[in-house]
Amino acid sequence: MNLLLEYQSQLIDGTIMTLRLALTSLVIALIFGLLGAWAKLSANRLAQRLAGAYTTIVRGVPDLVLILLVFFGGQVTLNNIGAVTGLWSYVEVSQFAAGAGTIGVIFGAYFTETFRGAIMAIPRGQIEAGISCGMRKPLIFRHIIWPQMIRFALPGFTNNWLVQLKTTALVSVIGLQDLVYNAFTAGRSTGQLFTFMAAAFVIYLLLTGISDLLLRAVERRYNRGVVRA
Amino acid sequence: MFRRTILSSVAAIALSAVALPLAAQDTLRIGVEGAYPPFSSKESDGTLIGFDIDIAKALCAEMQRECELVEQEWDGMIPALKARKFDAIVASMSITEERKRQIDFSDKYYKTPARLVASKDADFEGTPEGLAGKRIGVQRGATHQCYAEKMFPDAEIVLYGSQDEVFRDLALGRVDAQLSDSLIAQESFLSAEAGADYAFLGGDHTDVECYGEGVGIAVRKGEDALREDLSKAIAAIRENGTYAEINDTYFPFDIYGGRPAGE
Numbered sequence: 001m002n003l004l005l006e007y008q009s010q011l012i013d014g015t016i017m018t019l020r021l022a023l024t025s026l027v028i029a030l031i032f033g034l035l036g037a038w039a040k041l042s043a044n045r046l047a048q049r050l051a052g053a054y055t056t057i058v059r060g061v062p063d064l065v066l067i068l069l070v071f072f073g074g075q076v077t078l079n080n081i082g083a084v085t086g087l088w089s090y091v092e093v094s095q096f097a098a099g100a101g102t103i104g105v106i107f108g109a110y111f112t113e114t115f116r117g118a119i120m121a122i123p124r125g126q127i128e129a130g131i132s133c134g135m136r137k138p139l140i141f142r143h144i145i146w147p148q149m150i151r152f153a154l155p156g157f158t159n160n161w162l163v164q165l166k167t168t169a170l171v172s173v174i175g176l177q178d179l180v181y182n183a184f185t186a187g188r189s190t191g192q193l194f195t196f197m198a199a200a201f202v203i204y205l206l207l208t209g210i211s212d213l214l215l216r217a218v219e220r221r222y223n224r225g226v227v228r229a
Numbered sequence: 230m231f232r233r234t235i236l237s238s239v240a241a242i243a244l245s246a247v248a249l250p251l252a253a254q255d256t257l258r259i260g261v262e263g264a265y266p267p268f269s270s271k272e273s274d275g276t277l278i279g280f281d282i283d284i285a286k287a288l289c290a291e292m293q294r295e296c297e298l299v300e301q302e303w304d305g306m307i308p309a310l311k312a313r314k315f316d317a318i319v320a321s322m323s324i325t326e327e328r329k330r331q332i333d334f335s336d337k338y339y340k341t342p343a344r345l346v347a348s349k350d351a352d353f354e355g356t357p358e359g360l361a362g363k364r365i366g367v368q369r370g371a372t373h374q375c376y377a378e379k380m381f382p383d384a385e386i387v388l389y390g391s392q393d394e395v396f397r398d399l400a401l402g403r404v405d406a407q408l409s410d411s412l413i414a415q416e417s418f419l420s421a422e423a424g425a426d427y428a429f430l431g432g433d434h435t436d437v438e439c440y441g442e443g444v445g446i447a448v449r450k451g452e453d454a455l456r457e458d459l460s461k462a463i464a465a466i467r468e469n470g471t472y473a474e475i476n477d478t479y480f481p482f483d484i485y486g487g488r489p490a491g492e
Contacts, residue, residue: 006273013275072305075312090313175301175309185263188393189270191421 004199007186011196014182015203021096021168021178025104026161032108037115051112058109064170066106071098071174099171107164114160118152119145151222158215162208179203256295257455258315259285263300264391267416267479268321280484283475284338284466285319288446291462291471304370304390307331310447316455318447321410323372325441333450335459337443339484342433343373346399346414347406348426355406355431360384366395366404373408375439396423406430412484443486 004011032054039051058066075093082088122145130140172181183200187193261281262269269279277298289296299315310318310332324334345355345365353359361383367373369388377386387404389395396418399407407414411433418424434440446463448456466472467485476483 010271010273010275072308072312075314079313092314173302174305177300185271188264188391189266191393191417191423193393193397
């Protein structure tokens with residue numbers, strides 16, 4: 001316990017890094033997810049195919065492989081391009097950008113499916129009713145699709161978010177000092193690995209517990225006026 | 230595979246928008262590990278300490294260069310060097326033939342033999358015959374894996390991500406013996422509470438093919454000027470007493486070519 005207090009700044013820094021990573025990648029994932037869902041449901045064949053390729057590839061490859069590929073492979077590729085074209089001599093893919101970007105793109109694929117399913121769950125008749133009332137597309141989206149999509153998407157969203165929060169632990173491989181990395185180094189430096197792993201366990205449980213509570217409150221809000229069968 | 234490459238390239242290019250510009254060319258960036266006490270570990274406030282860390286700083290002072298220490302997990306150490314995340318590795322990395330195919334090394338800055346560790350009551354010997362059918366724990370990708378596989382073909386080699394995990398599983402009885410640097414085994418296991426019932430098994434192992442010429446500083450291939458500067462700086466701090474001063478902070482004997490105490 002004393003050891004944990006002594007190393008508390010390490011644990012706190014790690015927790016903050018984990019949260020920053022999770023939230024940044026969440027924003028990226030939501031953007032990719034909305035775009036992906038829109039592309040998959042659009043009438044445009046090219047958009048459909050691109051989105052299909054995106055979800056198939058990203059969901060089919062282990063997260064760790066993609067992270068390593070972007071962080072190491074990406075930097076070598078970029079520098080080779082620079083060397084061949086002579087446009088730049090050296091660029092660095094930052095650990096945070098590689099980590100948050102890759103996790104965001106990966107989970108964007110899962111959110112694509114979540115949002116697509118949520119939009120498809122909206123009864124087609126409601127949208128047709130909107131059209132017959134003379135509503136234009138943006139208005140239909142704002143008043144009919146968006147509020148219901150959120151409601152249908154929330155359980156899947158909660159699920160994805162919890163997995164995403166834990167996936168950030170993978171970035172410790174590329175040297176980003178998140179909660180797992182800091183707990184590991186502290187554990188190895190002091191020879192008390194179990195103590196620090198137990199602390200990381202409790203902190204992750206707190207983070208996921210709080211998220212769960214908040215998201216349940218949001219779910220209640222979006223379910224107002226809906227009679228449960 | 231082809232598509233995946235394209236995707237990662239696209240992602241990487243997108244990310245380059247937020248990538249950092251190159252740190253000043255003059256700053257020498259050194260990759261260190263941070264989880265290999267007493268060579269490198271972390272204090273409670275996050276400060277890096279240890280023999281490797283002090284040596285790295287002393288070499289920078291000797292070469293009169295600005296240095297920045299970059300933490301990197303062991304598994305990604307060589308890829309990160311090649312990707313130019315840093316310019317040199319000071320992380321107790323042994324000079325081996327296999328590594329020399331990928332990267333270059335300075336002259337050695339220390340060399341300690343490897344030894345087996347097993348329970349005090351072990352009823353087997355530290356020979357290829359004695360260890361046949363036994364489980365030997367070693368750190369993955371390290372020199373010990375090469376040697377264990379070559380020397381003990383009939384044993385079951387169990388691989389770990391870090392040396393600390395090897396010691397932990399030995400203490401838990403998941404492996405019968407472990408092979409590692411004798412100094413590390415002495416300092417972080419045998420002299421600790423967890424290692425009270427354990428002892429060295431057999432003598433020194435110093436196979437040149439796997440263990441090479443000692444521990445050196447790794448640089449990218451072709452960086453000959455930096456490599457020679459580092460070798461000269463190692464010789465200089467050996468000469469002027471800085472090395473001895475650092476050595477004495479951590480070890481009761483000279484580890485430049487030395488052996489652990491109590492032999």
